[in-house]
Amino acid sequence: xxxxxxxxxxxxATITEPERxxxxxxxxxxxxxxxxxxxxxxxxxxLTFRPFRKPxxxx
Numbered sequence: 001x002x003x004x005x006x007x008x009x010x011x012x013a014t015i016t017e018p019e020r021x022x023x024x025x026x027x028x029x030x031x032x033x034x035x036x037x038x039x040x041x042x043x044x045x046x047l048t049f050r051p052f053r054k055p056x057x058x059x
Contacts (some may be wrong), residue, residue: 002029011052
């Protein structure tokens with residue numbers, strides 16, 4: 001399983017209610033992980049979801 005607190009910290013975010021949120025994320029990951037193993041890599045391109053805006057470069 002992923003370390004959700006560490007991932008959030010790496011993105012500069014915090015999980016406000018970790019005792020409620022992390023078990024749900026772990027459950028979703030456990031449910032979807034076996035399903036993704038059956039998808040061929042060439043069927044769909046991987047998608048990236050970025051919930052936070054990147055800082056704009058100085059101009």
